[in-house]
Amino acid sequence: MSEQIQPIRGMADVLPSDSAGWQLLETTLREIAHAYGYREMRVPVVERTELFRRSIGEVTDIVEKEMYTFDDRNGTSLTLRPEATAGIVRAGISNGLLHNQRQKVWFTGPMFRYERPQKGRYRQFHQFDVEALGYAGPDIDAEMILMTARLWRALGIEAVTLELNSLGTAESRAAYRDVLTTYFRDHEAALDTDSRTRLQRSPMRILDSKNPDMRELIAGAPVMMDYLDPESADHFAALRELLDDAGIGYRLNPQLVRGLDYYSRTVFEWVTDRLGAQGTVCAGGRYDGLVSQLGGRATPAIGWALGLERLLELYRACDGVEPDSAPDIFVVAVGAGTLRSAFQLAESLRDDAPALRVEFGCDGGSFKNQMKRADRSGAPLAVILGEEELANATVGLKPLRGQGEQQTVARDKLVNAVLALLPASDTR
Ligand code: ATP
Ligand code: MG
Numbered sequence: 001m002s003e004q005i006q007p008i009r010g011m012a013d014v015l016p017s018d019s020a021g022w023q024l025l026e027t028t029l030r031e032i033a034h035a036y037g038y039r040e041m042r043v044p045v046v047e048r049t050e051l052f053r054r055s056i057g058e059v060t061d062i063v064e065k066e067m068y069t070f071d072d073r074n075g076t077s078l079t080l081r082p083e084a085t086a087g088i089v090r091a092g093i094s095n096g097l098l099h100n101q102r103q104k105v106w107f108t109g110p111m112f113r114y115e116r117p118q119k120g121r122y123r124q125f126h127q128f129d130v131e132a133l134g135y136a137g138p139d140i141d142a143e144m145i146l147m148t149a150r151l152w153r154a155l156g157i158e159a160v161t162l163e164l165n166s167l168g169t170a171e172s173r174a175a176y177r178d179v180l181t182t183y184f185r186d187h188e189a190a191l192d193t194d195s196r197t198r199l200q201r202s203p204m205r206i207l208d209s210k211n212p213d214m215r216e217l218i219a220g221a222p223v224m225m226d227y228l229d230p231e232s233a234d235h236f237a238a239l240r241e242l243l244d245d246a247g248i249g250y251r252l253n254p255q256l257v258r259g260l261d262y263y264s265r266t267v268f269e270w271v272t273d274r275l276g277a278q279g280t281v282c283a284g285g286r287y288d289g290l291v292s293q294l295g296g297r298a299t300p301a302i303g304w305a306l307g308l309e310r311l312l313e314l315y316r317a318c319d320g321v322e323p324d325s326a327p328d329i330f331v332v333a334v335g336a337g338t339l340r341s342a343f344q345l346a347e348s349l350r351d352d353a354p355a356l357r358v359e360f361g362c363d364g365g366s367f368k369n370q371m372k373r374a375d376r377s378g379a380p381l382a383v384i385l386g387e388e389e390l391a392n393a394t395v396g397l398k399p400l401r402g403q404g405e406q407q408t409v410a411r412d413k414l415v416n417a418v419l420a421l422l423p424a425s426d427t428r
Contacts, residue, residue, distance in 0.1 A: 008123070008124075009117055010115070010117035010121075010122045010123030010124065011122065011123050011124040012124070012309075016325065018312075019325065020322050020324065020325035021312055021315070021316075021320075021323075022312065023323070024322060024323055025128075025155075025308060025311055025312060025315065026108065026128070028151065028155060029106075029108070029128045029151065029306070030106070030108075031154075032147055032150050032151055032154065033130060033147070035150075036104070036147055037104055038104040038105055038106045038130060038132075040105065040106055041088060041091065041103075041107050042107065042109070043084070043087035043088055043090075043091045043107065044081075044087065045081055045109070045110070046078045046079065046080055046081065047078070047079060047086065047090060048076065048078060048079075049067070049069050049077040049078060049079040050077070051079075051086050051087070051090055051294070052067060052079050052081075052083075052086055054293060054294060055085070055086040055089070055260075055261075055262055055290055055293065056082070056083070056086065056260045056261060057202070057261025057262070059198060059201045059202040059205060059261075060205065060259055060260060060261060061259055062082050062083070062113060062259065062260070065114065066082060066114045066115055067079045067080075067112075067113070067114065068080040068082075068112045068114060080112035081111055082111055082112060082113045083127070083260070083305065084107050084109070084111070084127055084129040084131075084305060085129070085260075085287065085290070085303055085305070086290075086294075088105065088107060088131050088133075088303075089133070089290055089294055089296070089301070090294060092133055092291070092296070093291065093294060093295060093296035097133075098133055098134060098291060098296055098297065098299050099297070101134065102132070102134030102135060103131070103132070103134060104130075104131075105130070105131050105132075105133075106129065106130045106131075107128075107129040107130075108127065108308075109126065109127070110124050110126050111124070111125055111126065111127050112124055118278075119275075119277075119278065119313075120275055120277070120278025120307075120309065120310050120313065121278055122309060125307055125308070125309050126307070126308040126309065127305045127306060127308065128305070128308060128311075129303065129305045130144065130147065130284075130303055130304055130305075131301065131302070131303035132144070132301060132302055132303065133291070133299055133301040134299050134300065134301065135301070135302065136288075136300040137235075137238075138235050138236075138238040138242060139242060140302055141235075141239045141242075141265075141266045141286060141302055142239055142242035142243055142246065144302055144303070144304055145162065145248060145268060146246055146248065148270060148282050148304065148306070149162075149246070149248050151306075152270075155311075155315055155318075155320060156318060156320060157314060157315060157318045157320070158318065159272050159274045159317070159318060160270045160271065160272045160314075161250075161251060161270070161271055161272070162248065162249065162250040162251070162268060162269075163250065163252075163253040163256050163268060163269045163270075163271055164240075164250045164251070164252055164253065164256070164266070164267075164268050165224065165225070165252065165254060165255075165256040165266075165268070166224065166225065166228055166232055166235070166236040166266055166267070167224055167257065167263055167264055167265060167266075167267055167285070168224060168227065168228045168229055168232040168264070169229055169231070169232055169264060169265070169288075170264065170289055171229065172228055172229040172232060173204070173224070173227075173264070175227055176204075176222070176224050176227040177203055177204060179222050179227065180203045180204060180206075180207075180221060180222060181199065181203045183221050183222055184199050184206060184217075185199070190214075190217050191206070191214070191217075192209070192213060192214055194209065194211070195209055195214060202261070204224075204257050205257070205259075206218065207255045207257045208257050208258070208259055218255055219255070221255075223254035224254060224257075225252070225254055232265050235265055235266070236266065239266060250268075253269075256268075256269060258283065258285055262287040262289065262290040262293070263285040263286065264287060264288045264289055265285075265286040266285055266286045266302065267283075267284070267285035267286070268284055268285060268304070269284075270282040270283070274314055274317040274318070275310060275313055275314055275317065278310060280307075280310075281306060281307060281311055282304055282305070282306035282307075282311075283304060283305060283306075284302070284304025284305060285302065285303075285304075286300070286301070286302040287301050287302065287303070288300040288301065324378070326357075326378025326379055326380075327357040327358060327359035327377055327378070327379040328356045328379060328380065328381060328418070328422055329349065329356060329357070329359070329379055329381050329382070329383050329418060330361060330373070330374035330377050330379040330382050330383070331345065331346040331358060331359065331360045331361060331382075331383045331385070332361050332370040332371065332382055332383065332384045332385070333361065333364065333370075333385050334366075334367045334370065334384065334385070334386045334387075335386050335390075336387060337390065338385050338386060338387060338389075338390050339364065341390055342360070342385040343360060345383070345385060345395065345411070345414075346358050346383075349418070353415050353418070353419065356418070357379075359377055359379060361373055361374065367386075374400060375400055379400060380399065380400055380401045380421075380422060380423075381397060381398070381399060381400060381418060381421060381422065382396075382397075382398045382400055383395050383397060383398075383414070383418075384396035384397075384398060384406075389408070393410065393411045393412075394408050394409060394410055394411060395409055395411055395414055396408060396409075397414070397417055397418070397421070399421060403421075404421075
């Protein structure tokens with residue numbers, strides 16, 4: 001035997017036993033995005049490296065140490081997308097979607113970050129992402145948050161809290177940055193190595209530090225909220241009113257600055273205490289400067305992204321039920337001449353009841369063997385075609401989960417008999 005090829009660290013396989021949970025989350029998210037009138041947009045997995053450098057920011061964890069960057073055969077530096085916003089904005093500009101138009105879009109797919117793999121943190125992970133481009137007012141900020149609140153309700157998740165902050169405009173942030181720099185300079189001895197580096201180029205990033213030793217110092221730092229420009233303060237107040245109207249509770253968190261440079265004004269995160277250290281499930285914010293920073297016309301915008309691995313884990317931690325992905329029916333053919341007829345029978349079941357999941361026992365084998373496979377498939381019903389049934393235009397219908405005896409059914413009554421036996425939830 002040849003040597004096995006190892007999987008890549010931090011990149012997980014989603015196995016058939018887990019995929020129904022994924023599909024449930026993806027469907028729920030998609031339906032919610034559609035309920036708010038958002039449309040799907042798809043962008044490439046790779047982009048020019050420069051796109052991420054210019055949007056996410058040079059002095060960020062992602063750009064400094066987490067990107068999968070390589071030269072293509074032409075020597076162009078490309079990067080596997082670490083997040084979706086940059087690509088969507090790039091696509092909006094490249095395709096002229098932002099000229100006198102607004103866009104409400106959603107996106108889902110894998111993202112890549114070279115992080116230390118641990119629970120809730122992977123090197124390939126999946127995000128569901130929502131972006132609204134061209135909207136300036138606080139109502140879209142509230143809409144973003146309401147969409148996510150609707151998701152928690154749809155999934156029966158209660159263990160999440162909304163954290164909210166405003167980062168003001170670039171100008172008001174510059175004034176705040178000066179005050180913050182002075183504060184951290186005065187406490188330079190207490191800064192860890194990372195933070196000391198950040199003090200030079202991006203002092204607000206220190207607030208985003210995950211080092212517990214820095215917590216006290218950060219808690220005592222001046223807060224952006226006290227330096228907001230009047231328009232940003234009004235915007236934030238109007239957002240809070242809309243959230244109050246909708247009955248959405250939140251916690252103001254002045255340390256919430258987010259790990260990417262492009263945010264302005266509203267930023268938010270949904271956090272939970274059910275997932276241990278990786279407690280942020282969903283995060284987003286406004287990025288009014290990004291489109292022009294990437295060469296487009298100035299366009300206000302806002303978006304959020306949610307980690308699907310963390311969402312699935314949270315759903316499970318909240319006792320969420322994952323749908324059954326087993327077939328409804330397993331078709332068994334036994335005896336001479338039955339295969340062709342059984343094969344057609346399975347196909348006609350799929351024609352007559354397209355929602356049914358019908359597995360054909362390919363590769364045949366003994367009756368005992370096939371029934372074992374039927375059992376293992378998880379299907380609640382086996383449809384059995386033997387020589388006798390073939391001769392009489394009937395089939396055997398056998399419940400596999402203990403409810404009742406095998407019955408003989410006329411072939412043309414099979415669909416009705418099947419639907420009568422399956423629990424309502426199984427008839428999809
Ligand atoms: P964290 O602070 O946990 O590193 P982040 O601020 O880097 O998160 P974002 O860039 O805002 O994360 O991404 C949005 C969401 O994507 C996160 O809230 C999280 O649910 C998910 N996410 C981010 N990085 C990872 C990862 N390496 N593995 C799994 N999920 C991730
Ligand atoms: Mg991160």
